[in-house]
Amino acid sequence: MGTATESPELLHPPAGELDLTAVLHALSDPQRLRIVRALAESEEPISCGSFGLDVSKSTRTHHFRVLREAGIIEQRREGTCKLSSLRRAELDARFPGLLDAVLAADR
Amino acid sequence: MGTATESPELLHPPAGELDLTAVLHALSDPQRLRIVRALAESEEPISCGSFGLDVSKSTRTHHFRVLREAGIIEQRREGTCKLSSLRRAELDARFPGLLDAVLAADR
DNA sequence: CCAGAAGTTCGATGATCGTCGTATAATGGG
């Protein structure tokens, strides 16, 4: 408890409490994997709508929530958009090499 | 297609055709993760019954099949037992660092 | 040869998941 310094609405698990199975499950979906790759390549926050996902808006929101609740991404409001970015450092600290391996395995 | 040099009954995907999302999904279950860790620590084939899984026999069979069809383990008959082992080299070749990261993330 | 051990197969069941459409906020520009 106590790291709720930002938005009270958005659930972001603390870095130390990331669950491996939750992370693996979040990454085991093609659409979410695409999001994570786009985020990793841009290295800058991206708005939800900027992804070439062939799914509806609500499905997109769903995938972003799964990624956020697994602790893989961070989201914050920016006007009418919501910007997402990878929690790279925290992920690397908790699961060293995991994200790199997944991203390298792209193809 | 011709890599069927072993048992014709057991489906083992060729090393080059392992699917990342299938591998991640197979690893995203606590029971299967436990199997993979036991396999990695023993470094020798283990029979299905030697795992401290608190699930029924049929569920065990199911998990082993998921792991095998994802290309994570290899299974072969040995008398009345069936021995399982990690496909470490193939996994490392296809997804470098992935298995190591997952195993290191144990805790 | 036969009893037991080790796995598999086959439904079935309840849970979760990915997807959608529609309705509903929150925000910034004219």
Add this chain to the structure above:
DNA sequence: CCCATTATACGACGATCATCGAACTTCTGG
């Protein structure tokens, strides 16, 4: 102040999943 943009919430639907028990196969040891 209203409207367009951006995203979320809420069911709902079909698919997949993890789990089980019971019946079946296959092999081994006595």
